[in-house]
Amino acid sequence: MEYKLYDPLFLEKLIKDFSIENKNVCVAVSGGLDSMVLLNLLINISFNIKITLSVAHCNFSLRNKESNEDEYFVRNFCVKKNISYHIKRFNTFDFSKKKKISIQMAARKLRYDWFEELLEIYSYEYIALGHHFNDSIETFFINMMRGTGIKGLLGIPIKNKKFIRPLSGFTKKEILHYAKIKNIKWRLDNSNKEYKYLRNKIRLITSTFSNYFYKGVKKSMEYLYQENSFIEIEVRKINKEITVEKKSNPFLWKIECKKIKNLQPLSFYLFKLFFPYGFSNIENLKHLIHAQSGKQLISKKYRIIKNRNYWILIENHFFDKKDNGYVIQDIKFENLKYLPIDIQFIINPSPKEKNTKNMSFIDFDKIKFPLELRTWKKGDYFFPLNMKGKKKLSKYYKEKKFSILEKKQIWLLINGNGDIIFVIGNRLDDRFKVTKITKKILGIKI
Incomplete structure (x- = not known):
């Protein structure tokens, strides 16, 4: 059954589908047509059922004076309707450059990260968004062009965790028609007409299609949704x-x-x-x-x-990735077995553990965190166990007749001050050996 926005049955369905009665709902409002229609719809519902509404507005500072005027418009509407509101300004250009992502992706990340904060701080049950069916069609074509599975062709989900989209089943034309009937005021975003954005190009093309096109795509998406399930x-x-x-x-x-x-x-x-x-x-x-x-x-x-x-x-x-190795911030021995080599650490091993094969021992008190696990790099040297003086690791590898491949597969345990503790599976560094004055032993099992 298809509903109209002004149909009382749709309002009943909206209340039932999203379970918004007795809930705190924050509405994301840009000031544009879609979000203003959504806000007005929810205000109308609040007259009949108990629902606490708030508004969240993002000022992305992308259109100078127009962005600020959008902010003032939303603020004034909320004051007039006695609705609590949150407004946040973002420096989207700087964030885009810093993260090396497009302006649209930057705005999306800033927006949703802030919404997550609002959900946590104010304990909202839902964030309501003004996405409609045209948005889903645009997403359908964008994902199809980029290459995607069935899930990418389902459009924008009606409900995703605490984000709800009550207008998902309605086209832009239906929303515009409703706004005119109800005399709803909104702000125009001229950047939506800019042809440089892929989404805008698709929006301009699909807006010329007939109602048969929208009905056909909607039916296809319903089939895809069932197949995906x-x-x-x-x-x-x-x-x-x-x-x-x-x-x-x-x-x-x-x-x-x-x-x-x-x-x-x-x-x-x-x-x-x-x-x-x-x-x-x-x-x-x-x-x-x-x-x-x-x-x-x-x-x-x-x-x-x-x-x-x-x-x-x-x-x-x-563990943290660093250059060609891993930084071990703390010895949580149960976690270290998931490093790229099969290695186990035991503090003060028992006599039985000391007799285990492939077990080496070092003075634990000489360790400085964070440790590092990495492969050889130019200039590395160590003090081979029971030898006097230092030796370049490249020379040690040459003497052992290691191939280029073997050199890349040998891991080094590095102390917090940069000293090599252990050429793992080969030789300990003499500076870390166990002596008569050692109080705490660290066993390293390969």
Whole structure:
């Protein structure tokens, strides 16, 4: 059943679908047509049910005088209607340059980061946004041009966590018609007409299409949504099948490589399973299945480490990436096993542990944090255990007849002052050896 904005049945549906009765709702209001219609709709609803409204306005400082006039317009409306409001000004140009992203992406990030703050500080149940069906169509075409799966063709979600979009099912024409009937005032944003933005180009083209076009696209999106729901259920089943262990605090996902390898179609499942963690290069994921232990892939927030016959997916805050190595801020020994080498640290090992194979010992009190785990770089030297004087690491590698590949695979444990503690798996540094006056021993097991 299709509804009109002025249909009382739609207002009832809106209240029911979003469960906004007795809720605190903050409305994102730019001052433009869509957000002003949304705000007026919610004000009308508040006459019939209990709902507490607030307004959030972003001044992105992109249109000089016009941006400030938008701010004044929203502020005056809120004062007149006795609605509490939040207004924040952003230096969007500087943020865009600093983050090296487009103006539109910068404005989006600033806006949503602020909305998240408002949700937390003021305990709003929802942030209501004025996105409509035309916005979903624009997103559909943008994602299609960039290359996407079904999910990218579903448009903008009606509800996403605490963000709701009550106008999602209505076109721009329907919203404009409603605004004229109800005599709603709004501000025009002339930047929406600028042809340099891809979204604006698509907006200008699709605005000339007939109602049949919108009805057809809406029906297609509904079919895609149903298909995507089915796919998501199947992917969740596969997720459980390949999982050996999964926990949230701290986040860790251990996956059996053999079961990943047997997935068909492999590329599809790799994308669906690991894209949410920032891994979009399918070929790299395929290579990691057959890679040797210790190899890893790194995204912005996560990393996948190949550990024998398993993948370990963890968050990057286990250790910080630095140059060609990892900074260990603190020894949390249960976490260090997820470093790119299989290494274990034991403070004051027992007599039985001391007899364990591949165990080396150093004076714990000589350690300075943060430690660093990295590979060789030019100029490195150390004091080989039980030898007098220092030796360049390049010379030590040459004497050991290590190949170029082997040199890149040998890890060094570096002290906080830059001294090499251990050429891991090969030789300790004499300065860190255990002596008669050592009070605390650190065992390093490879």
